[in-house]
Amino acid sequence: MPDALLELEDVHADIGRHHVLQGVSLVVRRDRVTVLLGRNGAGKTTTMRTIVGLVPPAGGVIRYDGQPIGGRRPHEIVRRGIGYVPEGQGIFATLTVDENLRVAMHDPAAGAARLPAVLDLFPDLARLRAARAGALSGGQKQMLAIARALVNDNRLLLVDEPSKGLAPIVVDHLVAALAAMKARVTVLLVEQNFAMAQALGDDFYLIDDGRTVARGAMSDLARDEALKRRYLGV
């Protein structure tokens, strides 16, 4: 596909003795939000971790911007322009908010120049820069995790279940922040909250038992009650 930024073709991956991914294929198109859906344990998080190299692919092809990246080490992969916001945020609780942002910068000077624009998106963080990240609320931690992915000149963001464990009102803030980012960056989003997925997503992929089982436009999925019931239980 000519406008593909990220492509997975029949990707397999094992965790220990479990064959978790058994043929995931998907295409993330430039300047769009692609949502990865599936039940708990379907392999969504493992797909994300395989893309950034934390889980080595056991088969298949992963291409970023036309180049194969499968089998490379995580720091090499993300430096090509991928920002990863893991499930559970992965913030450094013992560091300050400011230190969390600085440790994420690939190029400290360029990162510092981008920081004001990033903090404009998340006014809470601007106020709390000197605070220890471990003392933040769940929503603020999620904002910090996303902000951390924005301090570099990333072209692709991988965001894993950002709404998990957050109060509904906080989720609304998050949707607004992610919607504002949509204009500048391509996103692959894993999200169990169907309303949020629907609000943000352009395209969707559905995976089940480690395989891609359906794909299409998000607007079509919203109408397909049978598919939603079968794979998502909604």
Next chain:
Amino acid sequence: MSRLAPWAVAAALALAPLALMDLHTWVTLTVAGLAMGMLIFLVAAGLTLIFGLMDVLNFAHGALFSWGAYAGFTALVLLNRAWAWAETPSLAVTVALLALAAAVAMAVGAALGVVVERVIVRPVYGQHLFQILITLGATIVLEELLRIVWGPNDQVMPVPLALQGSWEILDVIVLRFPVIAIGVGLLVYGAMQLLLARTRVGLIVRAGVENGEMVQVLGHDVLRYFTGVFAAGSALAALGGVMWGMFSQSVRPTMGAEQLIFAFIVVIIGGLGSVTGSLLGALVVGLSYNHVAFLLPKAAIGVNMALMVVILLIRPTGLFGGAR
């Protein structure tokens, strides 16, 4: 508990013996205790990085300490043969040559540290039992190599004239070498604090210790940083070895293993990963040892163990330990 409380407790422990001895004796013992504490801190400082920060139970730390002592010993012997520096009365020349020997020792320590980390520690990150077994094995190999190269017997460390004897300050006799040791210890402490708190490398290391995987996906080669930290810790062990060799005026293959227990006690008392905690812990151990050795010689060694037990009973994470 405030950050100042551990310092207050340490000060109280240091001042308490004043009730049982006259001021002159106390000052002399206290200077000796501070010097011993600083020497222990040098051993413990490297272990703070490796055990405290990286959570690697590195029993080879003692062997790296011995290797540093022997490397420094050889450098000093060769330098002495070339310039007969042990005879010079100039303190400046002595210190400069001492710094050169320390640099040689630290380079050897760092190089060995890289080998130990790459070859035997890297496969066992996160597995304490394997770490203990394999680093104990490395200790045996490294000590035997020392015996092969330098022989099994103690060697006499050349101690320069300018560092022998004592200064008399305000009627108090102060041995010279301990004063140098205190200076070196403070220098190492300052450099470590600066590096960890103020530099980008320090920031990445602190983040990597909390969550190494996340640091990788933020674009940093965490393994390279860990090798670097391990090398730095090993270089500090080697520096401790040279200083200890000068202090005891001899080197032997098992000297590191003998000091390792003190280093572990200090790192645990201070709180895992805290450089400041290790400094204070080492000073408390050094002072208690000297004060008690004067008042009740037979209890001197036991008092450190007792100290560790009491501190851990009151504060299980150590003096400066976090909630990790």
